[in-house]
Structures are given as C-alpha cells and as structure tokens.
Amino acid sequence: MLVNYLKVAVRVLLRRKFFTAISLFAVSFTLVVLMVVTALIDHSVAPMKPEVNLRRTLGVYSLRMMGENIRQTGSPGYGFLDRYVRTLPEVEKVSIFSRLDPAVTYLGDEKLEFKVKYTDGAFWEIMQFDFLAGRPLTADDDRDGLAVAVINAATSRRLFGDRTDAVGKTIDLDGQSFRVVGVVDNVPAFRAVPYADVWVPIGAIRSQDFRRQLIGEFNAIVLAHQRSDFPRIRDEFQTRLGQVEFLEPDRYDTIQGSLTTHWEELSRQVMNAEPAKTPFRRFLLTLGGAALLFMSLPAINLVNINLSRILERSGEIGVRKAFGASRSALVGQFVIENVLLCLVGGAIGLVLSWAVLSAIGNAGLIPYARFTLNPRIFACGLFLATLFGVLSGIYPAWRMSRLHPVQALRGTPR
Numbered sequence: 001m002l003v004n005y006l007k008v009a010v011r012v013l014l015r016r017k018f019f020t021a022i023s024l025f026a027v028s029f030t031l032v033v034l035m036v037v038t039a040l041i042d043h044s045v046a047p048m049k050p051e052v053n054l055r056r057t058l059g060v061y062s063l064r065m066m067g068e069n070i071r072q073t074g075s076p077g078y079g080f081l082d083r084y085v086r087t088l089p090e091v092e093k094v095s096i097f098s099r100l101d102p103a104v105t106y107l108g109d110e111k112l113e114f115k116v117k118y119t120d121g122a123f124w125e126i127m128q129f130d131f132l133a134g135r136p137l138t139a140d141d142d143r144d145g146l147a148v149a150v151i152n153a154a155t156s157r158r159l160f161g162d163r164t165d166a167v168g169k170t171i172d173l174d175g176q177s178f179r180v181v182g183v184v185d186n187v188p189a190f191r192a193v194p195y196a197d198v199w200v201p202i203g204a205i206r207s208q209d210f211r212r213q214l215i216g217e218f219n220a221i222v223l224a225h226q227r228s229d230f231p232r233i234r235d236e237f238q239t240r241l242g243q244v245e246f247l248e249p250d251r252y253d254t255i256q257g258s259l260t261t262h263w264e265e266l267s268r269q270v271m272n273a274e275p276a277k278t279p280f281r282r283f284l285l286t287l288g289g290a291a292l293l294f295m296s297l298p299a300i301n302l303v304n305i306n307l308s309r310i311l312e313r314s315g316e317i318g319v320r321k322a323f324g325a326s327r328s329a330l331v332g333q334f335v336i337e338n339v340l341l342c343l344v345g346g347a348i349g350l351v352l353s354w355a356v357l358s359a360i361g362n363a364g365l366i367p368y369a370r371f372t373l374n375p376r377i378f379a380c381g382l383f384l385a386t387l388f389g390v391l392s393g394i395y396p397a398w399r400m401s402r403l404h405p406v407q408a409l410r411g412t413p414r
Contacts, residue, residue, distance in 0.1 A: 020341065027345025028352060031384055034291060035353035036360075038380050039371050044190040045262045046376065050127040051191060056092075057126070058222045058233060058259040059193070060085055062268075062275035063215055065246075066254045073275065075099055076257070077213030078202070081220040084240045088233060093223040095122040100196060101217075103173040107159060114155060116173060117196035118205060126223050127194050132156075134167040134182030137201055141181075145203035149178035152186045154368065155197045173198065176206065186368035193221060195368075214247065214255065222259060234259050303392050334396060339389035346385025350378070 047054040060081065064073045076085075078096060086094045098118040105112050121139030129136065132153060141148055149171060151159075156166040166180045178200055187195045210216055224233060237259050246252045257275045260268065267273075267283030350373065357371035373381075 023341050024345045024348060027342050027385070027389075028348040030294065031346055031349030031381060032352045032356060033294065034384055035349060035373075035377060035381050036356050037291075039353065039357055039373065039377050040190070042374070042377055043188070043369075043371055045266060050129040050184075050187060050194045051262075052128045053126060053223055054262055056224045056227060058224065058230060058261060059265060060220045060222075060237075060257060060259060061265055063255060063257040064275045065215055065252045066256070067252045070251055072215055072252075074215045075217055075219060077216030078210045078218045079212040079216075080214040080244070080255075081218055082211070084244065085220045085222065085237070088222060088236060088240075090225075090229070091222050091233060092225050093122045093126050094220060095126050095223075096120050096202065096218055096220045097123050097193075098202070099217045099219065103198070105159075105172050105174075112158060114173065114197040115195075116198045116200060118202045119199050120202055123199075126221060129187070129194070130185040132183045132185060133165060134180070136182055137199060142201040142203045146201060147176065147178045147204050148181045148201065149173075150182040150184060150199045151180055152184055152197055152368075154186050156180075156183050171198070173200075176204075178204070188369045189367040190369065193219070212247065214244065230259075303395055335390060335394065338392060338396075339386060342385045342389030342392070343382075346381055349385070350381050353377075353381070 045054070051057070060076050062073065063076045063080065064071060066072075081096045086096060088094060097120065100115045100117055103114050103116045105114065119137060120142045121137060124136035124138070129150075134150070137148065137150055140146075151166060151171070159171060160166045160169060166183050169180050170177050171180060172178075178198075189195050210218075222233060224230060237257075241255050241257060244255050246255075258264075258277070267279055268275075268277065271279045271283055271286075273279050354373050357373070360366070361369045361371050
C-alpha cells in the first residue's frame with residue numbers, strides 16, 4: 001500500500017510542476033534558515049573538540065557584589081575562584097582562566113594583534129586540543145611563572161610561515177617574550193571558553209594584584225565526575241557564596257552567582273538575566289516559539305497551495321470515493337504526498353544549508369569558523385522536514401476526505 005501511495009505521489013507532484021516548485025521553494029527556504037541556526041547553536045554548545053567534556057562541565061562566568069547603596073557586576077576575580085571554586089570537594093578537576101586579552105607584536109614594520117588567554121595547568125587536562133606540535137601548558141609552568149606559550153596554527157603561519165616549526169621559537173607580546181612550547185589547531189571563536197590565538201600561564205602575568213580580586217577578568221570551569229553530581233556541586237557553591245570574606249566589608253555584604261552549563265549560560269546571556277538566574281526554560285520556550293512562528297508562515301502558504309490542489313483534483317477524489325475509497329485512505333494518500341514533497345524540499349535545504357554554512361566560514365565573519373552538517377544537524381533537518389510535511393498536510397487532507405462524491409464529481413466542493 002505504501003509503495004502504491006508513493007508512486008501516485010510522485011506522478012501527482014510531477015504533473016503539477018508549478019505548485020510543486022512553489023511548495024519546494026517554501027519548504028527549502030524555511031529549512032535552510034532553521035538548519036543554519038541549528039548548526040550555529042550546535043557548533044557553539046555541543047560537545048566537540050576541544051570541549052569534549054561539556055556534558056560534565058559547569059562554569060562560573062559572572063558575579064554580582066552588592067551593598068546597601070552599591071552593586072558591581074562582572075566576571076569573577078581570580079581571588080574568588082581560587083579560594084571558593086578551586087577547592088570545591090568531590091569534583092574531578094577545576095580550571096581557572098582569563099577572559100581574552102589583546103596583545104600586540106611587530107613583524108618587521110607590520111603591527112599584529114593577537115587574542116591571549118591566561119590559563120592554569122588543569123585547563124589543558126579538561127580540554128582536548130588537537131596538537132600539531134609540542135606540548136600543552138602544565139601546572140608547573142603556571143606555578144613557576146614560566147614565560148612559555150601555546151599558539152594556534154594561524155598565529156604560527158602569521159609569525160613563522162607555513163613550513164617553519166614554531167616550537168622553541170620566541171614571540172613578543174606587549175614587550176614580554178614567550179618561548180613557544182606547543183602549536184594547536186585553530187579553535188573557532190564561538191567556542192568561547194577554549195578560543196584564543198595564544199595561551200600563556202597565569203603565573204606569567206607581570207602584576208600579581210589580580211590574585212586577591214573577587215570581581216575581575218577570570219572565569220572557571222568545574223568538571224564533575226558525572227552529571228548527577230551537579231545538584232550537590234551547585235548547593236556547595238551557593239553555600240560558599242554566603243561565606244565570602246569581602247575586601248571592603250563596609251561597602252559590600254552580598255555576592256550572587258551560579259554554576260551553569262554552556263546552554264544555561266547561553267540562555268542567561270541571550271535573555272540578559274542576572275548572574276544568579278538561569279532562565280533556561282524561558283529561553284527554550286522563546287527559541288521554540290520563534291521556530292514555530294517562523295515555520296507557521298510558509299506552512300500556512302503550503303496549506304493554501306494544497307487546498308488549491310484539492311480543488312483541481314476534486315474529480316479524481318469523487319471517482320475514488322464513488323468506488324469505495326475510505327477517508328483514512330484518502331487522508332493517508334494526501335499526507336504521504338505532502339511528506340514526500342517536504343522531504344525533497346528538505347534534501348534541497350540540506351544542500352543549500354551546506355553552501356550557506358561554507359560561505360559563512362569562508363567569509364571570515366567568525367574567526368576560525370568551520371561549519372559542518374554532522375549527524376545531529378542532519379537528523380534535525382529530517383525531523384523538521386517530516387514535521388513540516390505532516391502539519392501542512394493534515395488540514396487539506398481532512399478537507400479532502402469530507403468531500404461528498406457527487407459534489408466532488410461536479411467540481412463544487414465545500
């Protein structure tokens with residue numbers, strides 16, 4: 001039965017080429033937009049190198065200190081993270097790292113600017129970078145304040161050329177010399193935690209005043225043994241927030257923050273929420289609502305086109321009903337036609353999505369961006385195409401199944 005339905009559907013779609021072309025355009029355009037957005041989100045928050053442990057990772061990215069008549073919001077300071085986060089019990093690892101810091105060097109008369117991130121040794125144990133040469137930074141490098149650096153492939157090419165091994169060479173950043181100990185593959189800018197051009201040990205920072213700060217320019221990630229440990233770790237973190245010793249107790253007496261997953265942090269930033277709040281459910285509802293709203297516009301168009309197709313096929317429907325075709329058979333036939341149409345549109349959408357994502361990557365809009373249509377994105381596209389086909393086909397199929405044979409044969413359906 002299904003094979004016969006598919007054969008009829010193919011013949012019908014080929015016979016009405018104009019309606020088919022319009023429908024394919026509506027479906028493929030909608031899916032291209034949805035697939036591109038899905039790919040951008042997937043490449044930002046899904047586990048992939050170097051962030052292979054995302055499902056077990058929590059982060060501290062924002063804090064708020066408050067007093068009676070004052071408040072200060074910003075990234076955590078090293079002093080807070082070192083004392084109250086690094087010592088969290090029963091976790092696998094904790095890493096502290098800085099936000100991106102621009103640094104300048106000169107290649108002849110050319111001024112080059114790089115984004116530098118200061119890290120501890122645990123950062124390189126939690127992350128799994130693809131090393132092209134050399135080694136990662138270590139806890140000893142950080143403790144001893146060694147002037148060593150790991151650079152990415154793009155920085156190596158800019159400074160030393162394509163054929164030169166950068167390991168062992170020296171780079172100058174804002175007047176400070178660093179010996180290169182490792183070269184890694186480029187990390188795209190949308191992977192905010194590991195992204196940088198150059199990584200150096202925190203201990204190599206010239207001024208050590210940052211080590212006491214509660215609010216500053218650092219973040220931390222906490223690697224749990226398993227996701228089920230998240231509630232316990234978060235409870236302990238909130239307990240420690242109430243135990244903070246303030247540097248200016250006459251001005252500040254409260255500090256707020258939260259341990260969040262990457263998805264939760266993304267929702268907090270998009271929804272512009274306070275550091276202590278993670279509006280994850282509201283973010284998902286907003287994202288889902290926007291997707292459904294965007295899909296509804298072409299779906300309504302497709303419903304209208306399908307209704308027009310019904311009017312054209314009223315004679316055929318009347319004959320089939322006169323010979324005993326059931327409502328379920330007619331509904332099934334029409335829904336399968338629509339799903340097949342949307343799957344073809346989905347296939348076109350996948351190809352166009354790949355082209356758009358490649359264009360975004362080649363345009364350099366996002367540093368080091370490389371987008372691919374992985375199995376998760378492909379499955380999402382297949383699901384959306386099927387859902388689109390079912391939703392836009394149900395109402396026309398129902399209308400078609402209610403046509404009276406005599407009215408259908410006369411071409412006067414109601």
